[in-house]
Amino acid sequence: xxxxxxxxxxxxxxxxxxxxxxxxxxxxLVLMSVELMLNAVNLDLVxxxxxxxxxxxxGQALTLFTITVAAAEIGLGLAIVLMVFRARGxxxxxxxxxLADDGAAAHTDTMAPPTxxxxxxxxxxxxxA
Amino acid sequence: xxxxxxxxxxxxxxxxxxxxxxxxxxxxxxxxxxAGDLSGKGHxxxxxxxxxxxxxxxxxxxxxxxxxxxxTKQLVHAALWLxxxxxGVAVEFLLLTAExxxxxxxxxxxxxxxxxxxxxxxxxRAPIGRSPDADSGNRWVALGVALAAAxxxxxxxxxxxxxxxxxxxxxxxSTAANGxxxxxxxxxxxxxxxxxxxxxxxGAVVLSRRDGRGGLNGRGGLNGRDTQKER
Numbered sequence: 001x002x003x004x005x006x007x008x009x010x011x012x013x014x015x016x017x018x019x020x021x022x023x024x025x026x027x028x029l030v031l032m033s034v035e036l037m038l039n040a041v042n043l044d045l046v047x048x049x050x051x052x053x054x055x056x057x058x059g060q061a062l063t064l065f066t067i068t069v070a071a072a073e074i075g076l077g078l079a080i081v082l083m084v085f086r087a088r089g090x091x092x093x094x095x096x097x098x099l100a101d102d103g104a105a106a107h108t109d110t111m112a113p114p115t116x117x118x119x120x121x122x123x124x125x126x127x128x129a
Numbered sequence: 130x131x132x133x134x135x136x137x138x139x140x141x142x143x144x145x146x147x148x149x150x151x152x153x154x155x156x157x158x159x160x161x162x163x164a165g166d167l168s169g170k171g172h173x174x175x176x177x178x179x180x181x182x183x184x185x186x187x188x189x190x191x192x193x194x195x196x197x198x199x200x201t202k203q204l205v206h207a208a209l210w211l212x213x214x215x216x217g218v219a220v221e222f223l224l225l226t227a228e229x230x231x232x233x234x235x236x237x238x239x240x241x242x243x244x245x246x247x248x249x250x251x252x253x254r255a256p257i258g259r260s261p262d263a264d265s266g267n268r269w270v271a272l273g274v275a276l277a278a279a280x281x282x283x284x285x286x287x288x289x290x291x292x293x294x295x296x297x298x299x300x301x302x303s304t305a306a307n308g309x310x311x312x313x314x315x316x317x318x319x320x321x322x323x324x325x326x327x328x329x330x331x332g333a334v335v336l337s338r339r340d341g342r343g344g345l346n347g348r349g350g351l352n353g354r355d356t357q358k359e360r
Contacts, residue, residue, distance in 0.1 A: 001181050003293040006225060007286045009188040013195055013218075015279035020199030022271030023264050028249040029204065032211050035242060036195055039218050042234075046227045050302070051295045057310040060302055061318075063230050064311070067237050068322050072329035074242050078249040079336035091253040094265050 006047035014040035027081045027091045031074055038070045180297070184224050191217035202263050204255040208246050215239055225295075227302035 013036060020033025042063045049059025085091045177185075191214055198210035215238040222231035265271075300306065311319060 001178070001184065001225075001295045001297060003290040003295055004287055005181060005184050005188065006221065006295075007290055008283055009184075009191065009221070011282040011286055012192055012279060013214075015275045015282070016192065016195040016199055018278060019271050019275035022274060023268045024199065025262060025265040026204060026253075026255065028246060028253060028255070029199075029207055029263070031249070032207060032246055033199055035211070035238070035246075036198070036214065039215060039238075042230075043218060043221060046222055046225050046230055046302075047295065050225045050227065050297060051293065053296075053298065053301070055310075056314050057302075057307060060227055060230050060307055061311055061315045063227070064233060064307075065318060065322055067230075067233055068326060071237050071242060072326055074245055075333045076329050076336070078245055079333040081249060082252055083336055085253045092262075 003047065003051055006043055010040045010043040010047070013037075013043065025092050025094050027084070027093050028078070030093060031077045031081070034077075035070060035074065038066060042066055180224055184221065187217050187220050187224070191221065200264075202259045202261065204250055204260060204263065205247070205257065208243060208250060211246070212239055212243050215243070222302075225302070226297050226299060229302055229304045229307040 017033045017036030017040060020036060021030055024030050024033060045059045045063045045066070049057060049063075052059070081091055084096065088096065090096075194210045194213040194217065198207050198214055201207050201210060215234065219231045219234040219239070222228075222234060
C-alpha cells in the first residue's frame with residue numbers, strides 16, 4: 001500500500017478535528033474533536049509501524065498507550081466540564097471568560113447565579129466583548 | 130444496526146487485506162533485486178491494489194462522517210457521527226494489519242469513550258434537536274486555519290512519502306505479536322500507564338462528587354456554597 005494514503009487521511013482527519021476544536025462552543029463537542037485529532041495520530045503511528053516493520057512494534061505499543069491516555073483524558077475532561085456546568089450553569093466555552101482581559105462586563109455576566117436549564121443568551125458574546 | 134454493519138464490513142475488509150497482502154508480497158520480493166531506483170520498486174501509483182481501493186473508500190467515509198460530526202447542529206447526532214468515524218478508523222487499522230489495535234479501538238472508543246461523551250451531553254442538558262449556537266462566532270477563522278493547515282501538511286506529506294510503499298505482512302499486528310512485544314520490551318510504560326489510569330479514576334471521582342466535604346467543593350473552590358444549596 002502506498003504510504004501516502006494513510007498519512008494523507010491522517011492529516012485530513014487531524015485538520016477536521018482542529019476545525020472542531022476551534023469552531024465549537026459546547027465543551028463536550030470540543031472534547032469530541034480532540035478525540036478526532038488523537039485518532040489521526042493513532043492512524044499515523046500504525047501506518048509507520050507497518051511501514052518500518054519495527055521489531056519492537058513501537059508504533060502499535062504507542063498507539064495502545066495513546067488510546068489509554070485518551071480514555072483517561074476524556075474521563076477527566078468530562079468531570080471538569082460537569083463541575084463547570086454545575087457551578088456556572090453552562091458548558092459554553094465562549095461564556096467562561098473569567099480569565100479574559102476585557103473588563104468587568106464579562107465578569108458580571110459569567111458570575112451570575114446559575115438558573116435552572118439556562119439557555120445560552122444570543123447576546124452573551126456581544127455584551128462580553 | 131450500525132455496529133453490526135461495521136462488524137460485517139470490517140470482517141470483509143480483514144479478509145480482503147490478507148488476500149491482497151499475500152498476493153502483493155511475492156511480487157515485491159521478485160521486483161526487489163532489480164530496484165535500484167526510488168520510483169516504487171515494482172509498484173505502480175495509478176494501478177491501486179484491492180486493499181488500497183478499500184482503504185480509500187473507507188477513508189472517504191471516515192472523512193465525511195468526521196466533517197458531519199464537527200459541523201452538525203444537533204449535539205447528540207455529533208456523538209453518533211463520531212461513532213461512525215471511530216469505527217471507520219478501526220477498519221483502517223484492520224487494513225493496515227493492526228488487528229489488535231483495531232479491536233482495542235472498537236472496545237475503548239466505541240464502547241466507552243462515546244458512551245462517556247453521550248453521558249456528558251446528557252448531564253450538561255444538551256438540547257435535543259437543533260441548537261443554533263453550536264458553532265462559535267470564529268467559525269470562519271477556524272475554517273481558514275484548518276484549510277491552511279490541511280494544505281500545508283498534505284503538500285508536505287505527499288512530497289515526503291511520494292515513493293514510499295508499505296509491504297503489508299499478515300500477522301504483524303496480531304494479538305500474539307503485540308503481547309510479546311508489550312510484555313517483553315514495554316513493561317515499564319505499561320505499568321506506569323496503569324498508575325495513570327488509577328490516578329485519572331480517582332481524580333474524576335474527586336472532581337465529580339457532590340457533597341461539600343471533599344475535593345475543591347468544601348474549600349471555596351470553583352463550587353461555591355450557594356450553588357451547593359440550590360441542588
